[in-house]
Amino acid sequence: xxxxxxxxxxxxxxxxxxxxxxxxxxWSACQxxxxxxxxxxxxxxxxxxxxxxxxxxxxxxxxxxxxxxNQTFAGKAYISDHFFISCPTICPxxxxxxxxxxxxxxxxxxxxxxxHSIDTKYDTIPRLKKxxxxxxxxxxxxxxxxxxxxxxxxxxxxxxxxxxxDSDAPGGYNHxxxxxxxxxxxxxxxxxxxxxxxxxxxxxxxxxxxxVEMETDKx
Amino acid sequence: MYKLPFITFFxxxxxxxxxxxxxxxxxxxxxxxxxxVNCHMExxxxxxxxxxxxxxxxxxxxxxxxxxxxxxxxITENLVVNxxxxxxxxxxxxxxxxxxxxxxxxxxxxEWGNDNGYTTIKQVQAQLEKCR
Numbered sequence: 001x002x003x004x005x006x007x008x009x010x011x012x013x014x015x016x017x018x019x020x021x022x023x024x025x026x027w028s029a030c031q032x033x034x035x036x037x038x039x040x041x042x043x044x045x046x047x048x049x050x051x052x053x054x055x056x057x058x059x060x061x062x063x064x065x066x067x068x069x070n071q072t073f074a075g076k077a078y079i080s081d082h083f084f085i086s087c088p089t090i091c092p093x094x095x096x097x098x099x100x101x102x103x104x105x106x107x108x109x110x111x112x113x114x115x116h117s118i119d120t121k122y123d124t125i126p127r128l129k130k131x132x133x134x135x136x137x138x139x140x141x142x143x144x145x146x147x148x149x150x151x152x153x154x155x156x157x158x159x160x161x162x163x164x165x166d167s168d169a170p171g172g173y174n175h176x177x178x179x180x181x182x183x184x185x186x187x188x189x190x191x192x193x194x195x196x197x198x199x200x201x202x203x204x205x206x207x208x209x210x211x212v213e214m215e216t217d218k219x
Numbered sequence: 220m221y222k223l224p225f226i227t228f229f230x231x232x233x234x235x236x237x238x239x240x241x242x243x244x245x246x247x248x249x250x251x252x253x254x255x256v257n258c259h260m261e262x263x264x265x266x267x268x269x270x271x272x273x274x275x276x277x278x279x280x281x282x283x284x285x286x287x288x289x290x291x292x293x294i295t296e297n298l299v300v301n302x303x304x305x306x307x308x309x310x311x312x313x314x315x316x317x318x319x320x321x322x323x324x325x326x327x328x329x330e331w332g333n334d335n336g337y338t339t340i341k342q343v344q345a346q347l348e349k350c351r
Contacts, residue, residue, distance in 0.1 A: 086307070090257060092257060092258045092269075096260070130306070131269060131307075134267065134268025135269065136268065170310075171310075
């Protein structure tokens with residue numbers, strides 16, 4: 001009797017250990033190691049050196065009337081989008097996706113957010129401030145910027161977005177809803193469709209990869 | 220001999236289950252997805268602080284007599300939903316017919332756990348008369 005009990009115990013121990021091992025193997029197979037995100041955009045070869053697409057110099061003003069330029073993002077990665085407050089089409093979804101990213105990486109000092117308003121006439125600094133405050137966010141993490149209209153529309157292209165004035169479009173503007181991940185070297189490393197929550201899910205994994213890369217770079 | 224009642228019972232149960240599982244405001248849902256979802260979202264949650272929710276929104280019952288006019292002509296005045304003030308203006312959708320507006324109202328009044336009762340086309344038309 002005692003003996004049988006012992007063997008069954010033994011067996012079940014072996015069984016559970018092998019089961020654990022199996023789960024472990026399967027689990028590790030599913031885990032992705034650190035992944036290096038590609039550098040996106042057109043490349044040029046100059047004297048055998050590869051020149052990557054970079055975000056050019058810019059200078060805008062944020063919801064707290066502070067200047068926001070490339071220096072604001074020195075040593076940091078950031079997410080960029082183009083929107084406008086009275087936009088009846090895709091913008092609320094973009095802001096919602098940006099807010100998800102904001103909340104997920106709230107405490108990570110290496111990641112900031114930058115929303116460009118393309119409606120430079122209506123979206124004044126006080127309106128941007130109100131929009132941000134309503135969302136519950138502040139400019140130490142998320143900049144809402146306005147500036148010279150053409151400069152804002154032009155830089156959209158550098159972020160792989162399209163923003164055009166179009167009186168026939170709902171709200172007066174045609175624009176695309178990409179969220180763009182820029183690294184500390186002004187290079188685009190990932191993007192997603194800001195209106196599609198599943199696309200944003202994958203994007204957040206990419207952001208995590210870049211943040212890990214930045215940590216490893218320092219060490 | 221006993222088979223017939225069983226078969227009848229089976230089919231009755233089957234069809235009643237199928238029917239009960241259908242969403243009754245299918246047209247309103249389509250209209251909502253075309254004209255409202257961008258701002259008020261699939262789950263009726265709106266956008267924190269800027270666009271009011273429709274899911275579990277007290278405004279739908281406290282201002283039931285304004286909904287049709289808001290959908291057709293939009294709203295610029297501030298409104299309070301579940302104790303929070305919203306100031307972003309809403310654009311109207313003037314191309315919607317009275318029936319379409321009624322269908323949207325009935326959809327949002329019965330979706331996301333809302334249970335705000337049925338609005339008739341006559342009620343909608345009476346509202347729209349006032350804000351024409």
